[in-house]
Amino acid sequence: MSGTAMRYDEILLAHGSGGRLTSDLIGAKFLPHLRNDCLEALGDSAVFSIGGTKLCFTTDSYVVNPVFFPGGNIGSLAVHGTVNDLSVCGGRPLFMSAGFILEEGFPMRDLEAIVESMGSAAREAGVQIVTGDTKVVAKGSADRIFINTSGLGVIEYEGELSVGSIREGDVLIVSGTIGDHGAAILSAREELGLASGLVSDCASLNGLIHGVLGVSPHVHFMRDATRGGLGAVVCEAAAGAGARIELKEASIPVKEEVRGLCEILGLDPLYIANEGKLVLFCPAAEAGRVLSFMQGHPLGRDAAVIGEVTAMGGKRVILHTSVGGSREIDMPVGELIPRIC
């Protein structure tokens, strides 16, 4: 447990980045008071058994700005995000809750559009929103709308999906181009005045994941690369597994428009959020099967092998750059793009 969160007297935007300060906050301020094995596993979902059935349970609050963006809105994003957090743990999402915090004056028409898209997203993913809550705060006490979704799923996959299962020789596969969601949100922010055709990748990955686990019984670890992007997921995996991971920059799929936007703004696509992209670790022997299944799925067409676990005991991530160099990459410390989800 790192003590850097202790240095701050106040919450910073960076404490919500999903990067190092978020981890520090959880380690220093949350875990000591809430300790239990489930929570300390720090997975995307908690995993436990009730009545002999293995279940997974997850929660996320959504504060994305703008509320409507190319490719989705806060409501569809909330459903996709919770479906994905359950799915990467090997769970089949079944039930979901929806808690709304609304600012007085929020347009009823917008609320209805958001709820409608939550309904569509839930139906597509085969999950039911079974319970909810609505709170309203006075004008100025919240920024328009915040949504929390919690989800419950059943785990039927028999393998152990965790950083502890990662082994030397595992390859890393990403299910498609990275940074699309973050870049779409950025370009949708009026104050930036950036016109682009960028569309968020936000999507429910349960179908893709179910298929992958069907063709490969030895997937070791999966994570959807949201806040903190691909970089944060790979660094977390390296730290959790105690592994040396080497990535090939030239193999990482990035759309030209995303790369362009990142260059203009001085951002690294590695750390830009995705909302429909999967990172997966599996033995090299199964990579071909996984990749070919993914590439045949509408949400995995651009899937690629992007790296390898080259040693255990290292806790380092090395990026072999497109221009022939190599550098170590680290968890993002702070907040590249606040309110990305």
Place this chain on the structure above:
Amino acid sequence: MSGTAMRYDEILLAHGSGGRLTSDLIGAKFLPHLRNDCLEALGDSAVFSIGGTKLCFTTDSYVVNPVFFPGGNIGSLAVHGTVNDLSVCGGRPLFMSAGFILEEGFPMRDLEAIVESMGSAAREAGVQIVTGDTKVVAKGSADRIFINTSGLGVIEYEGELSVGSIREGDVLIVSGTIGDHGAAILSAREELGLASGLVSDCASLNGLIHGVLGVSPHVHFMRDATRGGLGAVVCEAAAGAGARIELKEASIPVKEEVRGLCEILGLDPLYIANEGKLVLFCPAAEAGRVLSFMQGHPLGRDAAVIGEVTAMGGKRVILHTSVGGSREIDMPVGELIPRIC
């Protein structure tokens, strides 16, 4: 489904009151898009089975102002509230999630105090907080801290706890004095300048409820009387059951200080929020057993029989007043006290 929510183009504070406008909003804007049997039951928790085990699942967001108040804070309140929503459905609370939305600049010391009290409340109630999420928004985009807790419990009680089980001749029992939470929050708001010794009743009722269900196998319906107070719960039950309910004002326990504050502010204690009070419907023949168990429990010392279901097919609530008259009472329409929970 009432159409009054359709009349509004914008969200009003009253849409979050737990009263009639909240019901209208749910009926007009949420249910049409999210339809499923679980959600339409509109219980405090959704009830479903997984792998042959009957489970309950609930969510609530907390926006209480002030964040710290006599008797608790937003964190302990969130744990108690979720424990209670599961318990009134006959559930034994097992697991909980916690989602934080923090305003940039929120004092780290306050966050830690809140998380610490969540940990204590969870341990006391025998529930584990197993998964969480933290988002941070810029200063001015949220009022300090909002918390969502979702909870999962297992239902072992074999009776059917629902408004549909309410029968003519059932008595209504309340577990103690009403309005304590709302009155404590009001008097804690600095702008009112009211000094009082009022303390919120916020508490986890799972122990009390487990005991009651043990002594009475025929409890028909229970609800914790939160937003909208005792009045809202009784009106909802009357509407849901199609029952005529008669209440005796003189039997409803109200603390002198709460009554005094309500008189000063022109409020009716019937509609003031509680966070540790149970309303229960059971056959008259079991009332004695239930009451004597409650009165022997630290959270039920002031329990009282407060009324009766006098006919089915009525959907009316009649209050026989202390001064000898009687009047019909109705769901509160709007928001008596915003951000009470």
